[in-house]
Amino acid sequence: MTAETIESFPLAQPAEPGPLRAFLLRAIRGFVTHVLPPLIVIGLLLLVWQMLGSRPGSGLPAPSKVVQETWELIVNPFYDRGGNDVGIGWQLLASLKRVAYGYSLAVVAGVSLGVLVGQSTWALRGLDPVFQVLRTVPPLAWLPISLAGFRDGHPSAIFVIFITSIWPIIINTSIGIRNIPQDYTNVSKVIRLNGFEYFAKIMLPAAAPFIFSGLRIGVGLSWLAIVAAEMLIGGVGIGFFIWDAWNSSRISDIVLALLYVGLIGFALDRIVAFIGKKVTRGTSAS
Numbered sequence: 001m002t003a004e005t006i007e008s009f010p011l012a013q014p015a016e017p018g019p020l021r022a023f024l025l026r027a028i029r030g031f032v033t034h035v036l037p038p039l040i041v042i043g044l045l046l047l048v049w050q051m052l053g054s055r056p057g058s059g060l061p062a063p064s065k066v067v068q069e070t071w072e073l074i075v076n077p078f079y080d081r082g083g084n085d086v087g088i089g090w091q092l093l094a095s096l097k098r099v100a101y102g103y104s105l106a107v108v109a110g111v112s113l114g115v116l117v118g119q120s121t122w123a124l125r126g127l128d129p130v131f132q133v134l135r136t137v138p139p140l141a142w143l144p145i146s147l148a149g150f151r152d153g154h155p156s157a158i159f160v161i162f163i164t165s166i167w168p169i170i171i172n173t174s175i176g177i178r179n180i181p182q183d184y185t186n187v188s189k190v191i192r193l194n195g196f197e198y199f200a201k202i203m204l205p206a207a208a209p210f211i212f213s214g215l216r217i218g219v220g221l222s223w224l225a226i227v228a229a230e231m232l233i234g235g236v237g238i239g240f241f242i243w244d245a246w247n248s249s250r251i252s253d254i255v256l257a258l259l260y261v262g263l264i265g266f267a268l269d270r271i272v273a274f275i276g277k278k279v280t281r282g283t284s285a286s
């Protein structure tokens with residue numbers, strides 16, 4: 001057989017994987033890349049925690065003991081026995097409701113003030129020093145003032161959330177507005193956009209990545225502030241649940257509550273990041 005004859009035969013091509021096999025390969029690759037590493041780290045941490053918590057005289061319970069002592073809270077988080085004796089699910093919902101109120105107010109006020117400061121040099125010179133001073137005040141330092149003003153724990157907690165989360169929203173929004181390219185403004189003048197059209201079609205889309213960076217920081221601060229505030233105002237909420245568990249020496253309940261607090265805080269950040277990615281079409285930080 002000559003070389004010309006051999007070259008005339010087509011080379012065998014590898015068979016394309018079927019749809020099911022391709023799906024399984026992507027699932028395995030995603031599991032190994034994104035799921036397996038944190039599982040390994042969490043498993044090692046739990047192992048170390050179990051070893052340290054199982055020692056005689058340990059001040060903190062081991063994971064196995066935490067699960068054993070909080071099993072009723074885990075399997076029945078929405079029980080209601082009257083008064084403040086309710087499941088951890090209701091406590092979390094009460095805290096989330098306060099965060100929703102305070103954070104929503106902070107978003108509206110923060111974006112509005114950020115646009116004002118970003119567009120107006122006079123507003124920047126007059127308000128920016130005030131913002132820079134007030135944003136350094138710790139969240140709980142606002143609680144006595146809010147209690148004196150509102151004379152009720154619920155609106156006071158909402159105010160603490162608002163005043164804590166508004167500053168990164170204002171600052172990031174103003175930075176985004178000031179960083180809008182001049183070409184965008186020139187184009188808006190050429191096509192004669194009115195004020196509302198410029199705001200909706202030029203200003204907000206261009207500044208959206210900065211705005212959502214501030215919103216992500218703000219939602220994290222909101223969740224931190226409400227947990228701390230509820231420890232002092234009492235009533236209902238995950239912060240009150242943690243403080244009440246400490247006064248009753250229920251350390252396992254505290255550990256479980258902290259786990260839920262961390263997971264919900266992570267979920268809130270991911271939700272805002274997801275919305276920001278959709279709005280900015282992938283230009284915001286994930």
